Amino acid sequence: MxxxxxxxxxxxxxxxxxxxxxxxxxxxxxxxxxxxxxxxxxxxxxxxxxxxxxxxxxxxxxxxxxxxxxxxxxxxxxFPSHLIPLSNAPGGALFRAKVDFFVDTFISKVTSNFFKALHAKTDEEVEGFVKEYVDAVVKEIEPLLGNAAPFFNGSDKLTQAEVLTGSFVVRLFTLPRHGLFPEHILGDLSTRAPNFYRWGQAVSKHPSVLVIYDEEVIAARTKERLAKLRAA
Ligand SMILES: N[C@@H](CCC(=O)N[C@@H](CS)C(=O)NCC(=O)O)C(=O)O
Incomplete structure (x- = not known):
């Protein structure tokens, strides 16, 4: 071929x-x-x-x-690989259903609070969305990562679950140190959602997740974009 x-x-x-x-x-x-x-x-x-x-x-x-x-x-x-088994492989359809549910839950219940917090106008609003973010992780995501090792469903390599969520996870783990997000979110997650915290640390350090991620540039651009929105 x-x-x-x-x-x-x-x-x-x-x-x-x-x-x-x-x-x-x-x-x-x-x-x-x-x-x-x-x-x-x-x-x-x-x-x-x-x-x-x-x-x-x-x-x-x-x-x-x-x-x-x-x-x-x-x-x-x-390109069949370690990322996800084919649906007709033993256990493949089940693994795929689990990945679908995980990604759908992370995007629909969790990440929206991250962007709401970034765009919030007052500190009180920011704290409200941060709490909603952490509560959603504790309720929805933490139970799905009990067997992460360190990646989804016991995998030692990245899976499709991390492919589809990693860009949001690396932002969560890096942007607080640029003042874009209250730093206590990571402390809260490490105590209330330890599976998620361990998984997120592994995801946000993986070379394939970092492949185009320039933390300094993203932080600076996000600050610029938010300043423009606030001035408008
Ligand atoms: N649902 C789309 C969302 C893609 C998306 O929103 N891309 C943004 C950049 S992050 C975009 O192209 N925005 C156009 C614009 O800003 O004018 C996908 O998953 O591909």
Whole structure:
């Protein structure tokens, strides 16, 4: 089989596009990348590739795929690996169902509170969302990580569960030290959700999760974006 032609349209500040980078790094797939400037309107050329104007988009042997979860799941299926078993492998369908539930729960019940806290106007509001974040982890995520070793479902390697959540986890573990988030969130998590805290530490140090993550740049850009929003 000849090597596939892979091109990723991305922006290194975007946690959704970051998912595709984690997939490509774990699968060791060579790819070309085009950085899309999100500070200006999308070009007509890019809107032909992705009419929604969002990143990421993936060109795979001339076909275009959009939406980060669809891209990462496509890559995991096209290149079977340690990330996720095939659904017809023994236990494969069950593992996939567990990953789906974990990712859906993390994105729908937990991460939204992170962005709400970032955008909150008063310290009291920030603390409210931080508490909601920690409470949601304790209730929803902590029980799903009892057998993490250190990754999802007893795996010693990254899985699709980390591919689809790692970009948000690394932000949680790094942005508090830049004053973007109350630092006590990590202390609260370490006492109230020790499984999650151990898992998150391993995820946020993994080379494939860090592959495009420039903590200083992300922190500075997030501060700039928030300052602009507040001034508006
Ligand atoms: N549901 C999409 C979300 C992608 C998304 O929201 N990307 C943002 C950057 S993080 C974007 O392209 N925004 C366009 C803009 O800012 O104009 C996915 O998972 O791929």
């Amino acid at each position: 000849s090597a596939p032609k892979v091109k990723l349209y991305t922006n290194h500040g975007c946690p959704w596009a970051h998912r595709a980078h984690i997939s490509l790094a774990e699968l060791k797939l060579p790819f070309e990348e085009e950085i899309i400037d999100l500070s200006t309107p999308r070009t007509p050329e890019y809107l032909k590739i992705n009419p929604r104007g969002l990143v990421p988009s993936l060109e795979y042997n001339g076909e275009i795929l959009t939406e980060s979860a669809i891209i990462s799941n496509f890559l995991a299926n096209e």
